[in-house]
Amino acid sequence: MxxxxxxxFLSFEGTEGTGxxxxxxxxxxxxxxxxxxxxxxxEPGATAIGREIRRLLLDxxxxxxxxxxxxxxxxxxxxxxxxxxITPALERGEIVVSDRFxxxxxxxxxxxxxxxxxxxxxxxxxxxxxxxPDLTLCISLDVQAGLERAYQRxxxxxxxxxxxxxxxxxVDRGYRKIAESEPQRFxxxxxxxxxxxxAARVWSQVEPLLK
Ligand code: TYD
Numbered sequence: 001m002x003x004x005x006x007x008x009f010l011s012f013e014g015t016e017g018t019g020x021x022x023x024x025x026x027x028x029x030x031x032x033x034x035x036x037x038x039x040x041x042x043e044p045g046a047t048a049i050g051r052e053i054r055r056l057l058l059d060x061x062x063x064x065x066x067x068x069x070x071x072x073x074x075x076x077x078x079x080x081x082x083x084x085x086i087t088p089a090l091e092r093g094e095i096v097v098s099d100r101f102x103x104x105x106x107x108x109x110x111x112x113x114x115x116x117x118x119x120x121x122x123x124x125x126x127x128x129x130x131x132x133p134d135l136t137l138c139i140s141l142d143v144q145a146g147l148e149r150a151y152q153r154x155x156x157x158x159x160x161x162x163x164x165x166x167x168x169x170x171v172d173r174g175y176r177k178i179a180e181s182e183p184q185r186f187x188x189x190x191x192x193x194x195x196x197x198x199a200a201r202v203w204s205q206v207e208p209l210l211k
Pocket of ligand 1: 015016043058101104105106
């Protein structure tokens with residue numbers, strides 16, 4: 001088993017239907033085949049408390065949920081994942097791969113829900129301090145094409161997936177803003193092509209960090 005001296009924190013981001021979860025699965029498998037100890041995280045969710053919060057967040061019944069409530073619940077789930085999963089794994093020198101992290105809150109709640117990046121970043125500092133991924137892979141695809149793909153796979157029935165095209169375009173705009181302000185950490189990966197082609201693009205970003 002290979003453990004890094006300080007651990008490595010990777011996250012995946014993307015709008016709906018970009019193949020983000022498939023890419024995460026391929027990367028985790030590849031790292032494990034190379035002998036790395038990999039701990040996975042998913043947001044919202046991953047812990048028992050996080051799963052209860054996730055149910056509240058995604059329940060289509062809760063149409064009345066205020067944007068700030070949504071944001072605080074995302075961070076409540078993230079705080080629990082940080083304490084229970086992410087920080088301990090990094091301290092053990094493992095690689096943590098997270099399906100979404102604070103960048104989702106910036107794009108969904110900050111940009112699409114218009115709470116603003118400053119509000120989300122202030123909350124991040126308060127709740128998580130300096131805990132940030134070393135590298136974020138944002139799988140990027142035309143928003144409408146992604147939504148159609150997600151609908152075809154019948155994955156889009158939760159409260160957030162059911163938002164309008166304009167909402168999802170706002171999310172995409174949010175990701176592009178992050179890519180502009182943090183080009184070193186946050187990489188947009190072209191999601192077009194076969195899963196293997198996209199995986200090769202992901203790997204070319206991750207491999208240099210393993211050395
Ligand atoms: P999920 O089914 O995990 O979606 P996906 O497969 O697209 O990752 O549901 C998570 C939803 O929550 C997704 O629509 C993105 C949204 N979300 C936020 O709005 N803010 C956040 O901070 C996070 C982590 C997720």
